[in-house]
Amino acid sequence: MAYKRNVDRLPIIPKDAKKHNVTCHYCIVGCGYHAYTWPIKKEGGPAPGQNAFGADLSKQQGPETEAWYAPSMYNVVKQNGQDVHLVIKPDKGCAVNAGLGSVRGARMAENRRSDITGTQQQRLDQPLVWRYGTWQPTSWDDALDLVARVTARVIDKDNEDDLFVSMFDHGGSAGGYENTWGTGKLYFQSMKVKNCRIHNRPAYNSEVHSSRDMGVDELNYAYSDYGLTDTIMIVGANPLETQTNLFLNHMVPGMRKGAKVIFVDPRRTVSINAAEIEAGKESVLHLAINSGTDLALFNAIFTHIVEKGWIDKDFIAKSTFQGDTAQPQNAQFPAPLGSLEMAKAECKMSVADAAKICGVAEADILKAASWIAEPKDGQRRKCVTAYEKGIIWGNDNYRTIGALVNIGLATGNIGREGGGVCRLGGHQEGYFRPSDAHVGRPAPYLDQLIIAGQGKVHHIWANDHYKTTLNASEFKRVYNKRTNMVKEAMDARAGATREELVDAIVGAIEAGGIFSVNVDIIHTQIGQCAHVILPAVESGEMNLTSMNGERRMRLVEKYMDGPGSSKPDCLIAAGMAQHLERVLREEGRNEYADQFKGYDWKAEEDAFMDGYNTAHPDVTYDRLRAMGNNGVQEPVVGFKDGKLVGTMRLYTDGNFTRHGREDKKALFCGGGWRGLQAPGKATQKANYKFLINNGRSNINWQNWFLDKDNDFVSDRYPYPFLEINPEDMAELGLKAGDLVEVYNDVGATQAMTYPTPTARRGETFMLFGAPTGTQGNVINAGVNELILPNYKQTWGNIRKISDAPSTVAHLSFKSKEYTTG
Amino acid sequence: MKRCDRLVDVGRRQFLRGGAVATAGAAAATVVPTDAKAKPGTALLRYPANKLANVKDLKTNEPLDVGYPDADAPGVLLKLGKKVEGGVGPDGDIVGFSTVCPHKGFPLAYDGDRRTLNCPGHYSVFDCEAGGQQVWGQATQNLPQYILKVDDKGDIYAEGVDELLYGRLSNVL
Ligand code: SF4
Ligand code: FES
Numbered sequence: 001m002a003y004k005r006n007v008d009r010l011p012i013i014p015k016d017a018k019k020h021n022v023t024c025h026y027c028i029v030g031c032g033y034h035a036y037t038w039p040i041k042k043e044g045g046p047a048p049g050q051n052a053f054g055a056d057l058s059k060q061q062g063p064e065t066e067a068w069y070a071p072s073m074y075n076v077v078k079q080n081g082q083d084v085h086l087v088i089k090p091d092k093g094c095a096v097n098a099g100l101g102s103v104r105g106a107r108m109a110e111n112r113r114s115d116i117t118g119t120q121q122q123r124l125d126q127p128l129v130w131r132y133g134t135w136q137p138t139s140w141d142d143a144l145d146l147v148a149r150v151t152a153r154v155i156d157k158d159n160e161d162d163l164f165v166s167m168f169d170h171g172g173s174a175g176g177y178e179n180t181w182g183t184g185k186l187y188f189q190s191m192k193v194k195n196c197r198i199h200n201r202p203a204y205n206s207e208v209h210s211s212r213d214m215g216v217d218e219l220n221y222a223y224s225d226y227g228l229t230d231t232i233m234i235v236g237a238n239p240l241e242t243q244t245n246l247f248l249n250h251m252v253p254g255m256r257k258g259a260k261v262i263f264v265d266p267r268r269t270v271s272i273n274a275a276e277i278e279a280g281k282e283s284v285l286h287l288a289i290n291s292g293t294d295l296a297l298f299n300a301i302f303t304h305i306v307e308k309g310w311i312d313k314d315f316i317a318k319s320t321f322q323g324d325t326a327q328p329q330n331a332q333f334p335a336p337l338g339s340l341e342m343a344k345a346e347c348k349m350s351v352a353d354a355a356k357i358c359g360v361a362e363a364d365i366l367k368a369a370s371w372i373a374e375p376k377d378g379q380r381r382k383c384v385t386a387y388e389k390g391i392i393w394g395n396d397n398y399r400t401i402g403a404l405v406n407i408g409l410a411t412g413n414i415g416r417e418g419g420g421v422c423r424l425g426g427h428q429e430g431y432f433r434p435s436d437a438h439v440g441r442p443a444p445y446l447d448q449l450i451i452a453g454q455g456k457v458h459h460i461w462a463n464d465h466y467k468t469t470l471n472a473s474e475f476k477r478v479y480n481k482r483t484n485m486v487k488e489a490m491d492a493r494a495g496a497t498r499e500e501l502v503d504a505i506v507g508a509i510e511a512g513g514i515f516s517v518n519v520d521i522i523h524t525q526i527g528q529c530a531h532v533i534l535p536a537v538e539s540g541e542m543n544l545t546s547m548n549g550e551r552r553m554r555l556v557e558k559y560m561d562g563p564g565s566s567k568p569d570c571l572i573a574a575g576m577a578q579h580l581e582r583v584l585r586e587e588g589r590n591e592y593a594d595q596f597k598g599y600d601w602k603a604e605e606d607a608f609m610d611g612y613n614t615a616h617p618d619v620t621y622d623r624l625r626a627m628g629n630n631g632v633q634e635p636v637v638g639f640k641d642g643k644l645v646g647t648m649r650l651y652t653d654g655n656f657t658r659h660g661r662e663d664k665k666a667l668f669c670g671g672g673w674r675g676l677q678a679p680g681k682a683t684q685k686a687n688y689k690f691l692i693n694n695g696r697s698n699i700n701w702q703n704w705f706l707d708k709d710n711d712f713v714s715d716r717y718p719y720p721f722l723e724i725n726p727e728d729m730a731e732l733g734l735k736a737g738d739l740v741e742v743y744n745d746v747g748a749t750q751a752m753t754y755p756t757p758t759a760r761r762g763e764t765f766m767l768f769g770a771p772t773g774t775q776g777n778v779i780n781a782g783v784n785e786l787i788l789p790n791y792k793q794t795w796g797n798i799r800k801i802s803d804a805p806s807t808v809a810h811l812s813f814k815s816k817e818y819t820t821g
Numbered sequence: 822m823k824r825c826d827r828l829v830d831v832g833r834r835q836f837l838r839g840g841a842v843a844t845a846g847a848a849a850a851t852v853v854p855t856d857a858k859a860k861p862g863t864a865l866l867r868y869p870a871n872k873l874a875n876v877k878d879l880k881t882n883e884p885l886d887v888g889y890p891d892a893d894a895p896g897v898l899l900k901l902g903k904k905v906e907g908g909v910g911p912d913g914d915i916v917g918f919s920t921v922c923p924h925k926g927f928p929l930a931y932d933g934d935r936r937t938l939n940c941p942g943h944y945s946v947f948d949c950e951a952g953g954q955q956v957w958g959q960a961t962q963n964l965p966q967y968i969l970k971v972d973d974k975g976d977i978y979a980e981g982v983d984e985l986l987y988g989r990l991s992n993v994l
Binding site for chain 1: 906
């Protein structure tokens with residue numbers, strides 16, 4: 001049977017419950033919610049005067065009511081040490097979601113740790129140190145002392161290259177301006193760590209270098225632009241599932257107003273199905289291109305619209321670089337940048353050639369070009385373009401994103417109402433750190449350096465390479481071995497003094513081991529290798545600021561205690577700095593110790609003031625609190641009449657600044673098509689039968705680390721699904737729910753067969769990031785010139801390993817597509 | 822009664838592109854509850870045991886509109902023609918579900934080809950053959966299913982619901 005909670009009733013929120021502003025931290029969209037808390041032995045009543053809604057709850061409430069919450073929106077948690085009821089429900093007044101919750105965000109309450117209801121018992125609640133062959137709970141001082149002593153042995157004033165750091169750079173979740181600053185100040189100011197990486201990729205780099213180099217920040221529009229446009233173009237993205245309420249609350253209204261919709265994706269997604277329902281089939285164009293051929297398509301569209309003259313000449317003259325090449329191609333720039341003329345010559349691609357490369361009809365490419373750019377009733381056509389991992393983690397990242405921005409620039413669709421060329425995003429943003437210039441470009445490929453035996457101490461902040469990196473089979477093999485060397489050395493010195501223990505650890509490190517410090521909210525898969533584990537809190541267990549995909553900044557107010565002695569990452573980083581300072585002073589390294597001063601923060605707000613506020617003095621916690629769930633769109637330009645004044649969309653003045661050029665002119669990208677660019681991809685394609693396309697799903701997305709302990713979610717997909725055409729299944733002798741092994745030249749993983757008639761023959765889609773089947777095991781190490789991973793172009797073979805296990809017997813394998821019945 | 826009719830009717834109609842516009846429909850075969858009163862002071866919520874239909878009233882794959890635990894809570898009885906978990910009746914194939922979407926309360930429509938209940942609100946799909954499992958969607962719970970019993974006469978009774986119904990903080994009002 002499907003999982004059922006058998007909850008027949010819920011406590012009613014009383015009139016006087018405390019109400020906190022909450023921005024959902026589970027994805028980039030950042031939907032507004034409110035958290036209500038009230039004492040454990042109290043509740044409101046059904047009469048209008050007795051509850052927070054002023055509603056008569058003895059009656060059935062209608063659709064979209066505010067006076068209802070699901071069992072998933074309820075929990076019992078601790079607040080200032082007291083048990084309280086907690087309800088977190090969507091906020092109708094928030095411009096982002098207008099009261100909508102999603103299958104992820106509407107489970108925020110249920111996904112809090114509770115000792116009363118037993119949810120999220122996997123949350124870490126105290127520091128753990130590897131001792132006596134396992135992890136032993138201990139105090140912060142003990143754990144941080146060990147971290148500082150071992151770390152101090154491998155770093156020195158002018159050489160911190162043996163300290164490897166994996167650290168999140170995002171907002172939402174446990175990121176945010178407070179925590180990126182805390183970690184950033186430690187590693188980029190007190191130290192100058194260059195061997196580092198970000199939570200979702202193997203290097204410390206931008207995911208959209210070309211857009212920025214062209215002068216265009218990747219989040220340049222407002223969500224309302226979807227309702228003001230003629231055409232919505234979605235590339236390598238599936239917004240109904242991964243930016244849900246952006247799709248439902250902003251894209252759908254645009255479609256209902258008559259916008260045409262173009263999808264570029266090898267796979268038919270539920271987003272496409274929904275768009276067909278909302279806009280009508282005739283207004284939706286799905287360009288189901290061959291995997292990795294986006295660049296050829298965009299270059300052909302660009303060539304065509306320039307030839308047709310469907311371009312914004314005034315805009316090009318005023319806002320873009322005139323001349324030839326402004327930035328030649330070299331090791332830092334995988335394509336030349338410069339004028340429209342230059343790009344036109346470099347990117348030249350006929351529609352006929354593109355049709356062959358991409359495997360789509362010429363007529364469809366022409367239709368796309370016309371929907372994007374052909375003037376309508378003598379007016380410039382408005383087009384908003386949104387892209388995400390399909391091309392960010394796809395073939396030839398730099399040139400492909402550049403080619404898409406080219407189209408936006410040529411048609412004057414950036415900085416205009418109903419326009420924008422933007423990434424959709426994953427996590428929210430919340431980046432405020434000292435300069436990372438010392439890291440260099442291309443940035444070090446950290447995972448490969450670890451595989452090659454480099455790095456002595458590894459600090460990991462909310463990264464789980466084991467589940468989400470590429471070349472994961474090899475990475476895990478080496479990392480297990482290297483961290484085990486240290487564990488064995490520690491086990492051999494059980495009972496030793498701290499000095500003896502540190503000597504033993506350093507001995508193992510010098511012999512090729514690596515000392516692993518894991519800061520996270522749960523015990524992750526890579527955390528199984530850790531020698532010290534430090535428990536962090538997440539949004540709502542601390543005050544936390546972030547911005548969403550339209551740069552909307554909000555303050556999430558702390559509404560509950562974190563588990564046990566867990567702390568905000570910024571305060572953990574401060575603790576590390578203070579212990580390093582102490583240890584270095586003890587060792588007489590006073591000058592170096594001085595670099596670790598300046599962390600006497602008592603609370604996360606102090607980290608915010610020490611970091612973000614210094615660059616944006618108008619922005620304070622009090623002012624953000626007053627701005628509520630609608631917050632303010634960055635950049636903040638002032639404070640007037642008691643309100644922060646923001647910026648609805650960027651570049652409305654036609655000045656492009658992201659590249660830092662003084663002339664403020666946008667550059668075009670001259671990146672011609674060059675086939676599958678990353679090493680090993682073309683060979684893999686030639687040698688294996690199935691495309692193993694991969695990505696996220698509606699229900700399994702960023703908060704999966706919590707959801708692996710959520711019964712509703714685990715019940716739906718106990719294993720990662722592999723969408724596969726039924727005829728391919730028949731050939732392989734597969735039935736729905738069978739477990740298969742996916743294997744190729746770099747590794748193997750397992751998945752559960754999900755028959756999908758809309759999947760093309762030979763093209764599968766596997767759920768990425770699953771705890772029960774790491775898709776990254778079969779992704780090769782190939783990256784682009786700037787170390788951007790290429791997850792999407794992966795090929796492999798498939799073999800059956802088991803009949804459907806009993807754990808999937810109750811599952812539905814029906815089509816995920818809504819029908820009008 | 823009035824609200825119930827409206828919801829059931831909307832749930833039954835063919836949905837137009839672009840959202841919920843109600844059309845008039847035939848009167849629903851809603852059953853009026855005999856006892857909808859909760860008894861206070863017990864650990865479990867007391868559900869009324871309501872007769873919803875007789876097995877003879879059901880035709881394979883044709884939904885019968887009902888209301889449970891009271892007339893303001895629309896739902897359906899379905900004879901699926903195939904034994905399923907939670908199914909009752911001589912063939913073990915009779916199931917009952919709420920037809921108010923547990924996401925935002927839009928009325929669900931039955932897709933007889935797929936045997937799913939589908940939501941025009943935000944495209945959620947629930948599988949009637951798999952205990953109302955959300956095949957895909959935005960609700961944070963699977964579809965509330967009725968606990969059913971069939972007596973010697975073939976009368977079908979509902980005796981409870983296994984999830985909280987949308988729009989009420991107590992399944993029995
Ligand atoms: S769409 Fe994203 S931000 Fe909004 S509720 Fe869902 S997970 Fe949270
Ligand atoms: S109301 Fe049913 S999916 Fe939203």
